[in-house]
Amino acid sequence: MTRPALRDTLRLAATVTVVNGFANLTGLPFALYASLAVLSVSVGNYGNTLELGRQRLVGTAIGAMVVFFGYRAWGHLPLVVALPLALLLARLIAGSLRLTVGYAVCCFVVVMGWLTHDQQLDSWIPLRLLWTAFGILMALLSLRLFWPSRARIHQREGLLQLLVDLGHTLLQVVQNPPEAIQSQAQRRRQLGQQIRSLRTSLQGLRDQRQGALLELGTLASEHPVARMWALLDQASEALILDLDELRRLPNADWLGWGLQVDYDAGLAFVQGVVERLLSWRQQLSDSTQLQPPPSQPRSALSLEALQSPESNAAYTRLSPEQLQRVAAQLMVLNRMDHTMESTERQWRELVS
Numbered sequence: 469m470t471r472p473a474l475r476d477t478l479r480l481a482a483t484v485t486v487v488n489g490f491a492n493l494t495g496l497p498f499a500l501y502a503s504l505a506v507l508s509v510s511v512g513n514y515g516n517t518l519e520l521g522r523q524r525l526v527g528t529a530i531g532a533m534v535v536f537f538g539y540r541a542w543g544h545l546p547l548v549v550a551l552p553l554a555l556l557l558a559r560l561i562a563g564s565l566r567l568t569v570g571y572a573v574c575c576f577v578v579v580m581g582w583l584t585h586d587q588q589l590d591s592w593i594p595l596r597l598l599w600t601a602f603g604i605l606m607a608l609l610s611l612r613l614f615w616p617s618r619a620r621i622h623q624r625e626g627l628l629q630l631l632v633d634l635g636h637t638l639l640q641v642v643q644n645p646p647e648a649i650q651s652q653a654q655r656r657r658q659l660g661q662q663i664r665s666l667r668t669s670l671q672g673l674r675d676q677r678q679g680a681l682l683e684l685g686t687l688a689s690e691h692p693v694a695r696m697w698a699l700l701d702q703a704s705e706a707l708i709l710d711l712d713e714l715r716r717l718p719n720a721d722w723l724g725w726g727l728q729v730d731y732d733a734g735l736a737f738v739q740g741v742v743e744r745l746l747s748w749r750q751q752l753s754d755s756t757q758l759q760p761p762p763s764q765p766r767s768a769l770s771l772e773a774l775q776s777p778e779s780n781a782a783y784t785r786l787s788p789e790q791l792q793r794v795a796a797q798l799m800v801l802n803r804m805d806h807t808m809e810s811t812e813r814q815w816r817e818l819v820s
Contacts, residue, residue, distance in 0.1 A: 475615045476512040483510065483610040487603060498595045505603025506610075513619075513682040514611045520569055521604035527562060527570030528600045531577025532593040534558045538578070539586060554578050619679035620693075626673045627700045628749045630666065634707050635742035637662045641714045642738045659715045666708050674701065692758050695818055700748075703811040710804050717800070720793040726782035727794065733770045734801055740767025741804060760819045761812040769805045774798070 484503050491499030509520040534557050542550035558578050562571040577596070585592040641659055677697065681688040688694050722731035747762040783791065 479610055479614040480510050482614055483606055487606050501596055501599040502603035505600045506607045510607045515684045517607055523567055523570030524573050527567055527573035528577055530561050531574040535578045535581035536589055551582055620683040623680035628753055630669055630704050631745045631749045635745040639742055641711055663712050670704055699814055706807045710800050713800050717796050718793050729776050730774055730779050737769045758819055761815045769801055
């Protein structure tokens with residue numbers, strides 16, 4: 469037995485034991501339904517357990533109402549007529565509510581109430597609802613108390629840490645260390661290792677995401693949190709590709725070619741991107757609820773600085789190869805600017 473399967477089995481056994489012990493202390497009849505509820509809704513993750521519990525509770529309530537009123541209305545009819553009428557009514561109501569698992573529970577309650585508890589419906593129905601709700605509640609609590617599943621938390625923390633690592637690596641890519649300390653070849657190798665580490669982290673988060681999605685329930689793909697994960701994943705992948713391209717591009721001697729203003733503008737933009745990534749992390753880690761992007765204006769790549777008289781004069785002195793090197797790096801920075809803008813725009817639409 470694998471470790472997750474063993475953990476789920478032990479959790480289920482512990483929960484059923486606690487439920488049975490509590491039921492015996494109360495002395496109330498029909499306590500078996502609490503254990504049945506635990507066994508039927510416990511699936512190892514909070515989202516699906518919550519959905520199964522909701523459907524089971526709704527199905528039980530519908531079945532209880534149908535058998536309570538149906539028995540009084542059609543109880544005098546032959547069983548072969550009355551019971552199918554009650555089941556048809558239960559099916560119509562459950563179908564209108566689009567129940568799946570709850571549909572079977574609803575019909576089962578009708579049959580059990582009609583055939584077995586027809587003389588004690590006034591006591592059996594409230595106790596059945598009570599014990600079912602108690603079993604579902606205990607199943608949900610067990611997922612928080614006994615070896616809780618933390619895939620959702622790990623996914624969130626991993627993506628937020630990835631933003632921080634992206635920012636630190638981005639600064640190292642654009643900052644040129646002195647040649648006496650580190651050769652360009654050594655620098656490229658180190659940056660390549662860091663970028664591969666970022667890719668490994670991103671792939672690891674993708675591999676773990678399925679478990680985190682299970683905790684969000686059956687409609688996880690439409691959940692705002694899951695859509696935010698996908699948005700951060702998309703932005704991280706785009707920035708990693710831009711980082712790798714910046715690392716591979718031929719160096720541009722910005723200062724030696726008289727492009728001090730352009731270099732300062734590019735460095736200021738990158739520092740703004742790093743600060744923005746850290747702001748994203750802060751904004752998303754301050755609350756368990758999905759928050760909008762930071763309200764402070766986002767720093768963009770200054771086109772005015774790139775079109776200054778000093779820059780225009782320096783461009784006229786550059787060779788085509790030098791111009792190509794400068795343009796290639798500016799294009800990558802422009803793509804990063806577009807990635808940041810697009811991510812925040814979709815983020816706002818997500819929380820609006």
